[in-house]
Amino acid sequence: MNHFDLLIIGTGSGNMLVSPEFADRRIALVERDVFGGTCLNKGCIPSKMFVYAAELAELAADKGPTLGVHTRFDGADWPAIRDRVFSRIDPIAEGGEEYRTNSDEQEHVTVFKGSGRFTGDHELTVDMNNGSTEVITADEIVLAAGARISIPPVFAESGVDYLTSDTIMRIDALPEHLIVIGGGYIGAELGNVFGSLGAKVTILNRSGSLLRREDPDISERFTAAYAKKYDVLLNASTTSVEQNGDEITVHATVDGEPVSITGDALLVATGRVPNGDELNVAATGVELDEDGYVITDPQMRTTAPGIWALGDITNPAQLKHTANAEARIVSHNLRNPDDLRDIDRRITPHAVFGHPQVAAAGLTEPEAVAAGHRVVTAVRSYGDAAYGWAMEDGDSVCKVIADADTRLLLGAHIIGPQASTLIQQLIQGMAFGQTVDEMATGQLYIHPALTEVVEQALLDL
Numbered sequence: 001m002n003h004f005d006l007l008i009i010g011t012g013s014g015n016m017l018v019s020p021e022f023a024d025r026r027i028a029l030v031e032r033d034v035f036g037g038t039c040l041n042k043g044c045i046p047s048k049m050f051v052y053a054a055e056l057a058e059l060a061a062d063k064g065p066t067l068g069v070h071t072r073f074d075g076a077d078w079p080a081i082r083d084r085v086f087s088r089i090d091p092i093a094e095g096g097e098e099y100r101t102n103s104d105e106q107e108h109v110t111v112f113k114g115s116g117r118f119t120g121d122h123e124l125t126v127d128m129n130n131g132s133t134e135v136i137t138a139d140e141i142v143l144a145a146g147a148r149i150s151i152p153p154v155f156a157e158s159g160v161d162y163l164t165s166d167t168i169m170r171i172d173a174l175p176e177h178l179i180v181i182g183g184g185y186i187g188a189e190l191g192n193v194f195g196s197l198g199a200k201v202t203i204l205n206r207s208g209s210l211l212r213r214e215d216p217d218i219s220e221r222f223t224a225a226y227a228k229k230y231d232v233l234l235n236a237s238t239t240s241v242e243q244n245g246d247e248i249t250v251h252a253t254v255d256g257e258p259v260s261i262t263g264d265a266l267l268v269a270t271g272r273v274p275n276g277d278e279l280n281v282a283a284t285g286v287e288l289d290e291d292g293y294v295i296t297d298p299q300m301r302t303t304a305p306g307i308w309a310l311g312d313i314t315n316p317a318q319l320k321h322t323a324n325a326e327a328r329i330v331s332h333n334l335r336n337p338d339d340l341r342d343i344d345r346r347i348t349p350h351a352v353f354g355h356p357q358v359a360a361a362g363l364t365e366p367e368a369v370a371a372g373h374r375v376v377t378a379v380r381s382y383g384d385a386a387y388g389w390a391m392e393d394g395d396s397v398c399k400v401i402a403d404a405d406t407r408l409l410l411g412a413h414i415i416g417p418q419a420s421t422l423i424q425q426l427i428q429g430m431a432f433g434q435t436v437d438e439m440a441t442g443q444l445y446i447h448p449a450l451t452e453v454v455e456q457a458l459l460d461l
Contacts, residue, residue, distance in 0.1 A: 001135045001136075001137060002028065002110070002134060002135065002136050002137070003136075003137045003138065004028040004137070004138040004139075005025035005027065005139050006022065006026070006027045006028070006138060006139070006140050006142070007027075007028045007136055007138035007141045007142070008027065008028070008029050008030070008142045008144060009030045009116060009141070009142070009145045009279065010143070010144035010145040010146055010311070011029060011031040011036055011037055011096070011097075011100075012036065012037020012038060012039060012040070012146055012311060012320075012323065013037065013310060013320070013323035013326070013327040014029075014142055014145075014310065014311070014327065015029070015035075015036070015037070015096070015100075016324065016327040016328070017144075017327060017330065017331050017334070018100065018106075018109055019331065021331070021335055022334075022335075023108060024108075026110075027108060027109045028109075028138060029100060029109055029110070029111045029112065030112045030116050030124065030126055030136070031097075031111070031112075031113055032113070032115040032129075034093050035094070035096050035097035035100075036092065036097075037146060038147075039320040039323075040092060040093060041089065041093055042165060042166045042169070043165070043320075044320050046085050046089055046169055047165070047169065047189055047190065047353070048353055049084070049088070050081065050085060050169060050190075050193045051189060051193060051353045053076070053081050053193075053197070054192060054193040054194075054196035054355070055196070057073050057076060057196045057197055057198075058073075058192075058196040060073045061073035063392075066392055073198075076174060076198055078174040078197065081197070082169065082170065082171075085169070086169075086170065112128065112134055112136065113128060113129045113130075114126045114127050114128035114130075114134070115127050115278075116136075116279060117278070117279060117280040117283075118279060118281055118282075118283040118284040119135070119280075119283055120283060120284065121283075121285065122137050122138055122139070122141060122284055122307070123135065123136070123137050123283075123284070124138075124141075140306045140307070140308070140334060141284075141307045141308070142307075142308045142309070142330060142334075143276070143279065143281065143286070143294055143302070143307065143308065143309040143310070143313050143314070144309070144310050144311050144313065144323075144327070145276075145278075145279055145313050146274075146275055146311055147272040147273055147275055147312035147313065147318055148273060148275055149164045149166055149268075149272060150270055150271045150272055150273045151164070151268055151270065152268075154238050154239070154240065154241060155181070155266075155268050158240070158241045158242070159243070160241050160248055160266065161243060161266075162248075162266045162267070162268045163265060163266060163267045164267070164268055164269070165186050165190060165267075165269060168267055169190075171265070174194065174198055175194060175199045175264050176199060176263070176264050177199065177200040177201075177202070177262075177264055177265070178191065178194045178195070178199045178201050178202075178263060178264075178266075178267060179202050179248065179250055179261055179263040179266045179267070180201060180202065180203045180204070180267045180269060181238060181250070181266070181267065181268045181269060181270060182204075182205065182206075182268070182269035182270045182271070183205030183206075183207070183209075183210035183211065183212070183223075183232075183234075184211065184213075184269065184271065185350075185352040186269040187205075187210075187267065188210060188211060188222070188226070188352055188354040189352065189353050189354050190267060190269065191203055191226075191230065191269075192226075192229075192354045192355050195229060195230055196355065200231075201229075201230040201231070202230065202232075202233065202261050202263065203226065203230055203231070203232045203233065204236040204238065204252055204254075204261070205232065205233065205234050205235075205236055206235070206237060207234070207235070208234050208235055209222075209223045209234065210222055210223045210226055210232065211358060214352075214358060214360060214364070214413065215360065215364040215366075215399060215401075215411065215413040216365065217365070217379065217413070218399065218413045218414075218415050221356075221397065221415050222352075222356065222415060225355075225356055225395065231261075233252070233254045233259065234254070234255075235254060235255045236253070236254045236259075237252055237253050238250055238251070238252045239251050239253060239258075241266070246264050247262050247263070248262065248263055248264070249261065249262045250262075250263075250266065272312070272318060273292055274288075274291075274292050274293050274294065274312060274313045274314070275312075275313055276288050276292055276293065276294045276313055276314075277292055281294060281302075284304055285303065285304035285305075286302045286303055286304045286309075287302070287303040291316065293313065293314050293315070293316060294309040294313050294314040295314075296308070296309050298343055299333050299340045299341065299342060299343075300314075300326055300330045300333065300343060301333075308330050308333070308334070310323055310326035310327050310330050311323035311326060311327070314326075317348050319348070319350055321349075322345075322348055325344075326343055329342070346431075347361050347362060347427060347430050347431055349361035349423060349424075349427050351419065351420035351423075353420070356395070356396060356417070356419070357415070357416065357419040357420060358413075358415050358419055359413075359414045359423040360411070360412065360413045360414070360423070361411065361412050361423060361426060361427045361430060362401070362409065362410050362411035362412055362430060363401060363410045363411040364401075364411060365377060365399075365411070367411070368401050368403075368410045373403045373404075373410060374403065374404040374405055375401060375404065375410070376401075376402050376403075376461055377399065377400065377402075377461075378399070378400050378457045378460035378461045379397050379457070380397060380398050380399075380453050380456045380457040380460060381393075381394060381395075381396065381397050381453070382394075382395075382396040382398075382416050382417075382450070382453050384453065384456055385450060385452040385453040385456060386447065386448030387448050387449055387450040388416075388450060388453055391417070393416060393417070395416070396415055396416020396419075397414070397416065397453075398412075398413075398414045398416075398422070398453045398454055399412070399413040399414070399457070400412050400413075400426070400454075400457045400460075400461060401413075402436045402461050406435075407435035407437055408433070408435060408436070409426060409430050409434075409435075409436050409439065412427070412430070414454075417450070418450060422450065422451060422453070422454055425439075425454065426439070426454065436458050436461045437461075439458050440459045441459075
C-alpha cells in the first residue's frame with residue numbers, strides 16, 4: 001500500500017495544486033484519461049481554435065460582400081485545420097505528464113495512470129492502465145475528477161456510430177450532413193463549426209428554443225439567427241435511431257408530428273454528468289447531491305474530514321474559470337488550515353462561442369423578478385453605437401438588468417461579436433458593487449469603440 005500526504009484525483013485544474021508551495025509533501029496524482037483534463041484536450045481550448053477558423057469562414061462568406069469587400073468561402077481543408085489544433089495541444093498534454101512523471105523537480109510526485117475507486121476511508125484502489133492494481137491512502141484528498149458525456153439510452157443502446165464532443169474534433173473528414181442532438185452550448189458551438197466550414201447541419205432540440213437557460217431575449221435572438229443558417233427543429237424528441245452503411249437516420253417527433261432526418265454524422269450533445277459516482281466516493285464518506293455533484297461547503301470541504309473537491313465534480317456550472325478559482329481556494333486552505341478562505345460564487349459569468357457569440361453574468365430577467373427585485377431593463381443594439389453601425393450589425397444587442405431601488409446591476413447579457421470581451425467590464429462593476437449610474441458615468445468610454453453599446457445600455461437604465 002502507498003501512503004501519501006496528499007492525493008489529487010484528476011489532472012485538469014487539480015494539477016494546479018502541484019505547485020512549489022507543496023514541495024515538502026508527498027503527492028499522488030491519479031489520471032485515468034489524457035493528462036491535463038477536458039478543457040485542454042477535449043473542451044474549451046481545442047473547440048475555440050476550431051471556432052476561430054469557422055468564424056473566419058463565415059465572415060468571408062457573408063460579411064465581406066455585405067461591406068463591399070470581395071471575399072468568399074471556397075471550402076475548408078478539414079485535416080489541415082484539425083492537425084493545426086492538435087499539433088499544438090497534444091504536445092502540451094504529453095509534456096505535462098512527462099514533467100510530472102520524470103522531472104527531477106517532481107520527485108515528491110507520483111503519477112498513477114488508471115481508473116480509481118474508493119474502497120475504504122481515505123483509500124483509493126487504482127486499476128492501472130498497464131494492467132496492475134495499486135492501493136493508495138492519503139492524509140488529505142482532493143477530488144478534481146471532472147465530468148463525463150451523458151448519452152441518453154436511445155443513442156447509447158442503438159449501436160449507431162454517434163459522435164460526442166470528446167470525439168468529433170478528431171474525425172478524418174468534414175461531414176456532408178451533420179445531425180446535432182441538443183441545443184445547449186456544445187451543440188451550438190460545434191454545430192456552427194461544421195456548418196460554417198461547409199457541412200449541412202440539422203439541430204434537434206428538446207425545448208422550444210436554443211440556449212434555453214439564457215435570458216429569454218437572448219435565447220430568442222440566438223434561435224432566430226441559427227434558424228436562418230441551419231435546419232433547427234424545436235420541441236423535438238428522438239424516438240429511435242438507425243444506421244445503414246455510412247448513413248444515420250434519426251426518427252423523432254417535432255411538436256408531436258413524426259419526422260426522420262438522415263445524415264452521414266451524428267453529434268450527441270445532451271449534457272455532462274459529474275464523476276463522483278464512478279469514484280464510489282460514498283465509500284470514503286463523501287456525500288453527493290440529488291444531481292450527483294459532490295457536496296462542499298464554502299471552503300470547498302466535502303462531508304468527509306480531510307477531503308476536498310473542486311471543478312466539474314462539484315460545481316454544476318462546469319466552467320474552467322470556476323474550477324481554477326476553486327483550485328486557488330483549495331490550495332490556500334490546504335496550506336493554511338487556521339486561515340480558511342471561502343469561494344466567491346456571487347457572479348459566475350459564462351460565454352457561448354457560437355456565431356453569434358453569447359456572454360452573460362448574473363440573473364436573467366425572469367430570475368430577477370422571481371427573486372423579488374423591482375426590475376428595470378435596457379436593451380441596446382450594436383447598431384446604435386458607431387462601431388456597430390460600421391459593422392452593419394443590426395441584430396446584436398446588449399441587455400442589462402438592474403434593481404430599481406438599489407441601482408445595482410443584477411444581470412448582463414450580450415449577443416454579438418466580442419460578447420465575451422465586452423461583458424468583462426460589467427462583471428467587474430458587479431463584483432465591486434458599483435451602481436449602474438457609476439458604471440455609466442464614472443469613466444470615459446473610448447469613442448468609437450464597440451464598448452459604447454455597453455455605455456448606452458447603462459445610460460438607458
